[in-house]
Amino acid sequence: MGVVRKTKSVQTILEIFNQTEEAISVVELIERLKSQMNKTTIYRILERLEEDALLHSFLGHDGVKWYAKCHECSSHDHHDVHPHFQCVDCGKVDCVEIDVTIPKIPNRQVMNSNVLIRGRCEECV
Amino acid sequence: MGVVRKTKSVQTILEIFNQTEEAISVVELIERLKSQMNKTTIYRILERLEEDALLHSFLGHDGVKWYAKCHECSSHDHHDVHPHFQCVDCGKVDCVEIDVTIPKIPNRQVMNSNVLIRGRCEECV
DNA sequence: AACCTTATTGCAACTATGTTGCAATAATAG
DNA sequence: CTATTATTGCAACATAGTTGCAATAAGGTT
Numbered sequence: 001m002g003v004v005r006k007t008k009s010v011q012t013i014l015e016i017f018n019q020t021e022e023a024i025s026v027v028e029l030i031e032r033l034k035s036q037m038n039k040t041t042i043y044r045i046l047e048r049l050e051e052d053a054l055l056h057s058f059l060g061h062d063g064v065k066w067y068a069k070c071h072e073c074s075s076h077d078h079h080d081v082h083p084h085f086q087c088v089d090c091g092k093v094d095c096v097e098i099d100v101t102i103p104k105i106p107n108r109q110v111m112n113s114n115v116l117i118r119g120r121c122e123e124c125v
Numbered sequence: 126m127g128v129v130r131k132t133k134s135v136q137t138i139l140e141i142f143n144q145t146e147e148a149i150s151v152v153e154l155i156e157r158l159k160s161q162m163n164k165t166t167i168y169r170i171l172e173r174l175e176e177d178a179l180l181h182s183f184l185g186h187d188g189v190k191w192y193a194k195c196h197e198c199s200s201h202d203h204h205d206v207h208p209h210f211q212c213v214d215c216g217k218v219d220c221v222e223i224d225v226t227i228p229k230i231p232n233r234q235v236m237n238s239n240v241l242i243r244g245r246c247e248e249c250v
Numbered sequence: 251a252a253c254c255t256t257a258t259t260g261c262a263a264c265t266a267t268g269t270t271g272c273a274a275t276a277a278t279a280g
Numbered sequence: 281c282t283a284t285t286a287t288t289g290c291a292a293c294a295t296a297g298t299t300g301c302a303a304t305a306a307g308g309t310t
């Protein structure tokens with residue numbers, strides 16, 4: 001039970017994510033919305049939207065948190081199993097809809113995995 | 126040209142990494158060595174050791190930086206192509222010597238990738 | 251061994267990302 | 281319209297990591 005009330009701030013953030021297929025970093029979001037809402041509010045709304053599986057989060061190569069729309073996530077089991085791609089040229093980050101299979105590791109139990117790919121996107125290749 | 130002088134501090138840190146096959150987070154290292162050297166020194170030594178391909182670094186699931194010994198890295202091309210594994214029970218982090226193949230992505234150029242696996246290690250499974 | 255050069259270190263101050271407590275505000279049920 | 285309480289704003293804090301600069305010390309040279 002993340003988002004209970006559809007406030008102006010929640011709607012604003014949801015609209016932003018609905019206008020793009022790309023991921024957005026929290027830093028970027030705070031910068032874009034700094035005249036409209038407090039950074040604490042942004043952190044908390046993103047948290048709630050992730051609880052509701054409308055967004056999912058992951059860490060970029062520099063440890064900054066990114067969020068993107070969820071497509072395949074249910075609210076129960078919503079790990080981002082797909083990899084995330086960061087373009088070294090334009091900086092764009094998005095979800096890649098391919099499966100990366102993690103091989104079995106002897107005597108270990110794999111629970112989930114994060115894959116971050118760096119390279120050049122369609123427009124920069 | 127990372128490490129030029131073999132100072133006491135450099136030797137201390139190298140010894141620590143040589144005594145284990147596990148990765149060590151910078152935070153942990155700062156805590157362990159706080160009576161012996163400054164945190165700035167630690168950051169800088171780790172940086173130099175990575176330049177020399179004696180260590181490699183990667184980000185843990187919470188964005189904290191970890192370092193581990195390099196086995197297969199040359200000083201030219203030393204990406205950590207192998208995945209890193211973090212045990213959700215005991216917290217141990219280490220390198221996993223398996224290959225995770227990233228499939229080709231249409232119209233994109235993959236340059237490198239980071240794979241972080243979470244699960245249970247041999248002792249906690 | 252004493253000296254010189256400069257890589258390395260320590261310190262303090264700073265940046266950036268993210269968190270917390272609490273009072274004020276506003277969404278929604280009744 | 282009113283009451284309840286989820287949500288927000290703010291200020292203060294926490295933590296990871298960086299920077300500038302003066303002091304120190306490694307290691308080559310004499």
